[in-house]
Amino acid sequence: MPDIVDGQVDKLLREAEQRLRGSSAPAPARSMPLVRVEVTALSVESSATVYKEQQLSVRKPQAQPTQKDTKNDTAGPNWFNLPKTDLTPDFKRDWQLLRMRGLLDPKHQKKALRSAPPEYSRVGQVIGGPADFYSARLTRKERKQTILEEVMGTLDSNKLKGKYAGIQRNKMSGKKAFYQRLVSQRRKRQN
Structure with missing residues (x-):
């Protein structure tokens, strides 16, 4: 048996379909693929190969919800x-x-x-209400x-200055400059 190319098989199958339908006009070329289906009879040990036209559908993936939709x-x-x-x-x-x-x-x-x-x-x-x-x-x-x-x-900058001056005064207490100022103030009081 000579080797038959897939394209020739498709052509032969289309012609056979036309003869079965009873029309003599050549069928237009279809874009649907033919699927090979093997049928095995239980009583007969031989297997026959039958070609059936199957419409393949491409399943579209479901739209994934965006992050904005999933999170409120x-x-x-x-x-x-x-x-x-x-x-x-x-x-x-x-x-x-x-x-x-x-x-x-x-x-x-x-x-x-x-x-x-x-x-x-x-x-x-x-906003202040009329009852205020x-x-x-x-x-x-x-x-x-x-x-x-x-x-x-509303900020009182004198508060901050006074606080800073108080901290500095405490830091300076006990040092030489602090002691000299204290002695000079005592001398002024005596005079």
Whole structure:
């Protein structure tokens, strides 16, 4: 039996299909591949090879949800859907100022804040209600645009200078310069 090329087999099979259908017109070339199926009869020991046309379908992969879809951008309903923190330069500066607030007023001890900003937060402006006392409200001159301006406006720099001077005085006590100043002050009192 002569060797038959795959292309010739396809052509022969198409012609056979046409004859079975009863049409004499040549069938158009199909892009569907033919699949070889081996059929074995139980009663007959010989196996026959039958070609069947099988439509192959390409399965599209399911769209993978993006990270943004899987992870919520809110803290959830128990936290009133608090949005994720928007890390703008203004927010970063204000967060750093809040973390270092203990340096601005050494007399008031504040609990230290963590270095990283909160994952979920919202920045807003406190508006005084009509039920607030008039004396508790800020005047227009006292209102500032940023937290930094507000803190610097209320900061008493004399407090810091006085604290620094007190520390330096304690450090200088017991040294030669301190003793000489003390002796000179005693002499002035005697005269």
